[in-house]
Amino acid sequence: MKKRFLIILFWSLGAIILHAQNKQLLYDFYEIPQSILVNPGVKTMQKWHVGIPVLSGLSFQGGTSGVTVNDLFANDGVDFTTKVRERLIDGMSKRDDFSTTSYIDGINIGFRGKNRPDDFYSFGMYGETDIIAYWPKDLAILAFEGNGGNNIGRSFDLSDLSLRGEMINVIHFGINRKIDKSLIVGARAKLYSSIFQFQSTANKGTFRTTQGQDNIYRSTLDIDMQLQTAGVEEILDILEVDSGTTAEDLTSLFTRRVFLGGNLGLGFDAGFTYKLNPQTTITGSMLDLGFIYNSKDVKNYSVRGNTAIEGVTVFLPEDITSIGNELWEDLVDEVEAAVPYEEDDGSYISFRPLKVYGSIRYDFGEGSSPLRENCGCLITQGNGGTNDNWYRNSVGGQLYMVKRPRGVQAALTGFYQKRLGQAMSFKTTYTVDKYSFTNIGLGLNFQAGPVNFYILGDNLLSYRNVADTHYASLQFGFNIISWNDN
Numbered sequence: 001m002k003k004r005f006l007i008i009l010f011w012s013l014g015a016i017i018l019h020a021q022n023k024q025l026l027y028d029f030y031e032i033p034q035s036i037l038v039n040p041g042v043k044t045m046q047k048w049h050v051g052i053p054v055l056s057g058l059s060f061q062g063g064t065s066g067v068t069v070n071d072l073f074a075n076d077g078v079d080f081t082t083k084v085r086e087r088l089i090d091g092m093s094k095r096d097d098f099s100t101t102s103y104i105d106g107i108n109i110g111f112r113g114k115n116r117p118d119d120f121y122s123f124g125m126y127g128e129t130d131i132i133a134y135w136p137k138d139l140a141i142l143a144f145e146g147n148g149g150n151n152i153g154r155s156f157d158l159s160d161l162s163l164r165g166e167m168i169n170v171i172h173f174g175i176n177r178k179i180d181k182s183l184i185v186g187a188r189a190k191l192y193s194s195i196f197q198f199q200s201t202a203n204k205g206t207f208r209t210t211q212g213q214d215n216i217y218r219s220t221l222d223i224d225m226q227l228q229t230a231g232v233e234e235i236l237d238i239l240e241v242d243s244g245t246t247a248e249d250l251t252s253l254f255t256r257r258v259f260l261g262g263n264l265g266l267g268f269d270a271g272f273t274y275k276l277n278p279q280t281t282i283t284g285s286m287l288d289l290g291f292i293y294n295s296k297d298v299k300n301y302s303v304r305g306n307t308a309i310e311g312v313t314v315f316l317p318e319d320i321t322s323i324g325n326e327l328w329e330d331l332v333d334e335v336e337a338a339v340p341y342e343e344d345d346g347s348y349i350s351f352r353p354l355k356v357y358g359s360i361r362y363d364f365g366e367g368s369s370p371l372r373e374n375c376g377c378l379i380t381q382g383n384g385g386t387n388d389n390w391y392r393n394s395v396g397g398q399l400y401m402v403k404r405p406r407g408v409q410a411a412l413t414g415f416y417q418k419r420l421g422q423a424m425s426f427k428t429t430y431t432v433d434k435y436s437f438t439n440i441g442l443g444l445n446f447q448a449g450p451v452n453f454y455i456l457g458d459n460l461l462s463y464r465n466v467a468d469t470h471y472a473s474l475q476f477g478f479n480i481i482s483w484n485d486n
Contacts (some may be wrong), residue, residue: 221307424444
C-alpha cells in the first residue's frame with residue numbers, strides 16, 4: 001500500500017494548480033442577498049429572496065504567494081533548469097503556498113418573519129472545496145540537489161511538508177435580528193457532510209548526511225510524519241477499477257456524501273452590524289467555528305522512528321563472495337525496522353479553517369431611497385421606528401483573517417461603494433495580502449424588477465496575463481428578490 005500512499009500524496013500536491021477564501025467584495029455589500037453568508041448580522045433590506053439553484057452563487061479563487069506559471073514557462077530565453085533553480089528552489093520559502101477555493105450555492109432562501117419583521121431567516125445548502133499546500137523547501141532542495149556536495153552536514157527539515165484539503169457540503173440555517181436602530185446581530189448553525197478530506201500538517205523530523213566512520217558517508221534520519229485521509233480510498237478504488245461505469249459510480253458516491261452520507265460535523269457563524277452614528281458603521285463576523293468527525297473510509301499513513309546508516313559495508317577479501325542483492329535487502333530491512341511505515345483506519349477530527357471579518361464604513365451623499373416608495377416593510381419596522389437614512393456613497397476599510405496550518409493569514413482592504421438608485425450599485429476595492437500588493441477588484445450588482453444579478457471580479461490588473469498572476473477570483477449569481485407584498 002506504499003504505492004497508494006505516494007499516489008495520494010502526489011495527487012494532493014498536484015491538485016494545487018492555482019488564496020484562499022477572502023470575499024472582500026461580497027462582504028457588507030448588503031444589496032446582494034449572499035452577503036448574509038459572510039456576515040450573519042449584515043443589514044437586510046428585502047422582504048424575501050430566493051436564489052436560482054446552483055446559479056445563485058458561484059465562486060472560484062486561486063492563488064500562489066511564490067512562483068507563477070509564467071515565471072516557469074514564459075518564452076524569455078532563460079533555460080528551464082535555471083528558472084527552477086532561481087525562481088522555485090531558491091526563490092520560495094516554506095511559508096509560500098499554493099491554494100484554491102471553489103464555492104457553489106445550491107439553495108439559498110431568506111425571508112422576513114411575518115409576525116416579527118425585525119427577524120430575517122435564511123437557510124440553504126452549498127458546496128465548498130478548499131485546498132492549500134505549502135512549499136516544502138528543504139525537501140525540494142534535497143530532491144533537486146541531493147544530499148552530497150555542499151549539502152554534507154546540512155540538516156533537512158521534514159516539517160516543511162504541510163498540506164490540507166477538503167470538499168464538503170454544508171446545510172445551514174440562520175437568524176438575523178434588528179435589536180434597535182443601531183444594532184443588528186445574527187447567527188447561523190451549520191451541518192457539514194464531508195465528501196473527502198486529507199491533511200498532513202504536524203510533520204517533524206530531520207535528515208542529515210555527514211562523514212562516516214566505516215563508510216564514506218553516514219546518513220541520520222529522525223522522522224515523524226503522517227498523512228490522514230477520509231473519503232479518499234473509495235474514490236481511488238473506483239478510479240482504479242476499469243469497469244466502464246466509473247463516471248456513474250463517482251456520481252453516485254458524491255451524491256450520497258452530499259446528502260449526509262459522508263463524515264459529519266457541526267459549525268457555527270456569528271456576526272453584527274453596529275451604527276456608531278447615522279453615517280458611521282462597524283461590522284464583524286466569525287465564520288466556520290466548527291469541526292468534522294472523520295470515521296468513514298479513513299486511511300492514515302505514518303512513518304516514525306530514527307536510524308543512522310552508513311550504507312552497505314563490505315570487508316575485503318572476506319566478503320568478496322557474498323556481494324549481492326542480499327546485502328541491499330539486509331540494509332532495507334534494517335531501515336524499515338528502525339523507521340516503520342504503518343497504515344491504520346483510526347478516526348480523527350478535522351477543524352474547519354476559521355475566518356474572521358471586520359469593517360468600518362462611512363456613508364455620505366444622502367438621498368431619497370428608491371425603496372421607500374414601494375416597500376412598506378422597510379418604512380415601518382417592528383419596533384415602531386422608521387427607515388435609516390439612505391446614502392449614495394460609502395467608503396471604508398475591511399480586515400480579513402483566516403486560520404491556516406502555518407498560522408493566521410490576513411488581508412487589508414480599502415473600498416468605495418456607489419449606489420445608482422435601485423437598479424445598480426458597484427463596489428471597488430484595493431486589497432493587500434501575501435499574494436498581491438496590487439489587487440484591485442470591482443463588484444457590480446444589478447436589479448431589474450425582482451431579478452437580481454451580481455458579478456464580482458478580483459485582481460483585475462492580472463487579467464492582462466492570467467498565467468503571470470498570483471491571485472484570481474470570480475463570483476457571480478442570480479436571485480429573485482421581493483421588496484414588497486407583490
